[in-house]
Ligand code: HEC
């Protein structure tokens with residue numbers, strides 16, 4: 331059975347005809363407060379458990395526009411694709427058949443857990459900026475290959491030998507541990523230019539739990555080529571709700587605010603970017619999935635400005651559906 335069949339069962343379908351509530355001005359220069367707020371580390375609300383999204387988009391927080399930079403645009407359309415287990419697909423589909431009533435059963439399906447590998451965590455949280463192979467686009471978006479290789483003690487030993495000195499296993503181990511510390515610090519607090527607006531800076535990923543980072547680091551070594559492909563085998567238990575949250579926080583949130591402007595045709599024509607909080611009410615699941623995975627094509631015959639949103643073909647239908655369900659069941663909240 332295709333996902334579309336399941337989608338027709340979904341009752342959260344209200345169309346996308348709403349008129350934007352705010353004027354075009356709200357999308358121009360971000361208020362200083364938004365910049366300051368984005369520079370703060372994200373609140374440490376129990377990492378690993380799904381929490382409602384809040385706050386401005388990452389671009390807005392950095393006072394960048396969608397046109398002027400590559401943040402969120404480097405994911406490409408090639409492999410690797412989703413390696414999430416069938417249990418994930420099952421829980422999304424089950425939740426969709428139950429979603430109309432927003433009942434406990436749907437929530438239960440969304441909270442059921444299954445094992446997830448670092449490759450998927452990377453794809454959902456890092457790939458849109460650093461690319462499928464981790465190369466980024468220097469100088470603005472650094473490659474992660476160097477820091478990824480530094481996670482391997484064997485790599486440090488090899489460097490020592492290549493430099494003509496004796497391999498020192500204990501020192502190599504210390505260096506690898508230090509590299510992992512640096513990575514954790516970056517994910518908790520964000521990039522190296524956090525207080526300078528108008529520059530590409532990596533946002534914090536404080537929502538990732540310790541275990542998620544362990545599994546992610548395992549995969550980074552694979553990307554760095556310091557372990558063989560397929561040897562990153564550690565997994566972490568995740569729910570469909572959590573996967574949806576990662577799609578949103580790791581990807582959509584780069585350009586979309588959590589709350590604020592609503593969607594709709596008039597807004598699209600004005601070139602504004604709708605807030606994520608309004609999507610479940612204003613667009614059908616199937617329209618959102620189509621927009622994300624293939625670009626916009628519905629409303630046939632209507633003149634449209636060229637889409638400024640990249641196509642995320644490397645996300646699966648169910649992953650985008652999980653993002654939609656996350657937004658519907660844990661609606662974004664106004665930043666305090
Ligand atoms: C919104 C875009 C964006 C996303 C998503 C993103 N990064 Fe970054 N990252 C950057 C930018 C920009 C830089 C370079 C500037 C800086 O350090 O802040 C960077 C730099 C880095 C560096 C440092 C590279 C070096 O040479 O020191 C590492 C490591 C890194 N990112 C890891 C990650 C991981 C792991 C993830 C996923 C959890 C991730 N990034 C997600 C934008 C992003």
Ligand code: HEC
Pocket residue numbers: 346396401402403458577578581582583584585586592593594595597598601602603604609613617618621622636637638639640642653
């Ligand atoms: C790199 C920036 C960027 C990222 C990342 C991004 N979007 Fe968008 N999105 C836009 C822009 C810009 C628009 C305005 C319409 C257009 O130009 O396509 C838009 C429009 C949309 C629309 C159409 C709204 C309407 O009213 O018609 C949907 C739905 C949407 N985005 C969902 C998502 C989801 C879900 C994600 C995460 C998987 C995401 N976007 C990630 C930039 C982005």
